[in-house]
Amino acid sequence: MAYRINENECISCGACQPVCPVECISEIEGGKRKIDEATCIDCGACAGVCPVECIASVE
Numbered sequence: 564m565a566y567r568i569n570e571n572e573c574i575s576c577g578a579c580q581p582v583c584p585v586e587c588i589s590e591i592e593g594g595k596r597k598i599d600e601a602t603c604i605d606c607g608a609c610a611g612v613c614p615v616e617c618i619a620s621v622e
Contacts, residue, residue: 564622565603566610570595572617579609579618 568579568588575594587602588609598609600621610618 565600569617578612582608
């Protein structure tokens with residue numbers, strides 16, 4: 564499993580990126596963030612800091 568950012572709800576705050584222990588979150592167009600699901604270790608740190616709760620676990 565991994566986590567995914569809903570790009571339609573992301574507010575481009577960047578809070579998720581510095582808390583990722585494996586650095587699998589990168590900035591994409593418009594300042595939004597994307598998670599590399601192949602690298603994600605499913606720790607949930609990013610989801611815990613997202614102020615708009617747009618990060619969720621996917622199967």
